[in-house]
Amino acid sequence: MGNxxxxxxxxxxxxxxxxxxxxRAVRELDREKTGLEREEKRLIIEIKQAAKQQQMGTVKILAKDLVRTRQHxxxxxxxxxxxxxxxxxxQTVKSHHAMAExxxxxxxxxxxxxxxIDVPAINKMMAAFEKENAKTExxxxxxxxxxDDALADESTEEAEEQVVNQVLDEIGISFGEEMPEALVGAPAVEEKTGPGKVAVEAEVADTALIELEARLNNLKR
Structure with missing residues (x-):
């Protein structure tokens, strides 16, 4: 009706x-082939019977039919x-059609x-995320x-200094054994202690704190 x-x-x-x-055509061919195969078996039986009866003319005719049957x-x-x-x-065309659909x-x-999808909104959201993430860090x-400063303990600092001094002493002993002349002629290095050292450390800490506050202020803008 559609056509x-x-x-x-x-x-x-x-x-x-x-x-x-x-x-449907394949099934019909299979039926025909099955019928011809049965005919082939029947001809073979008849050829054997005719040969036993010495009927050579019949054998030749049946043999010709057998050859034709096998050809079919x-x-x-x-x-x-x-x-x-x-x-x-x-089936391949059908698969391609399904894939195309x-x-x-x-x-x-x-x-x-x-x-x-709103691309500008996503970009704005990502920028805000990066900014807040930087603030958090x-x-x-x-x-x-x-x-670290609040939990710093004097005993811990003393232990650290003791370990450092021990390592330096071991190195100094090693150098003294290998190169005594160099140690004798080397000038002594004065270590800054007392109020001057404390003032320098405080100045360094204040500088680091100021830098961090400046970074936070830049992110808040």
């Missing part, structure tokens, strides 16, 4: 009908192979999704330094 009204059948329906036709069986096998090849071609649907969905750094 009578001038409306073309969809490709899926056309492929289904062609595949059905090919399968071979042709049916070839035709069946060709039909199966056509069926595989149709899937790609078409996917492209439409991706287009709608891209239209729904700076705050963590400040809090870590503050906690």
């Amino acid at each position: 009578l009204l001038g409306k073309e059948k969809p490709l899926k329906e056309v492929l289904r009908e062609n595949k059905r036709t090919i399968n 069986v071979t042709k049916f096998i070839e035709m069946r192979s060709h039909l199966q090849g056509c069926g595989l071609k149709l 899937a790609m078409k649907t996917t492209a439409k969905a991706m287009c709608k999704m891209n239209k729904a 700076i705050m963590q750094e400040i809090m870590g330094d503050t906690l």
Whole structure:
């Protein structure tokens, strides 16, 4: 009815009908081939019987029929192979059509999704995230330094100095054993201690704190 009204059948329906036709033809060929194989067996039996009865004329005629029957069986096998090849071609076309339809649907969905996404809003959100993340890192750094200073213990500092002095003494002994003249002639290095050393350390700490506060102020702008 669709063709009578001038409306073309969809490709899926056309492929289904062609595949059905090919399968029907293959079944018919199989039936014909089965019949010819039965005929071949019957001819072989008759040839044997005629040969036993010394009927050589009949044997020749039956042998000719047997050869023709076998030739037809071979042709049916070839035709069946060709039909199966056509069926595989149709199946390939059907698969390509399904893949094309899937790609078409996917492209439409991706287009709608891209239209729904607000790219400037995402960029703004990412910039805000980077800014807040930088603030968090700076705050963590400040809090870590503050906690380190608050939890610093004099006994810990003394233990650290003791370990350092021990290592330096061991190195000095080694140098003294290997190069005593160099140690004798080397000038002594004065270590700054007392209020001057404390003032320098405080100045360095204040400078680091000022730099961190400046970074925070820049992020708040």
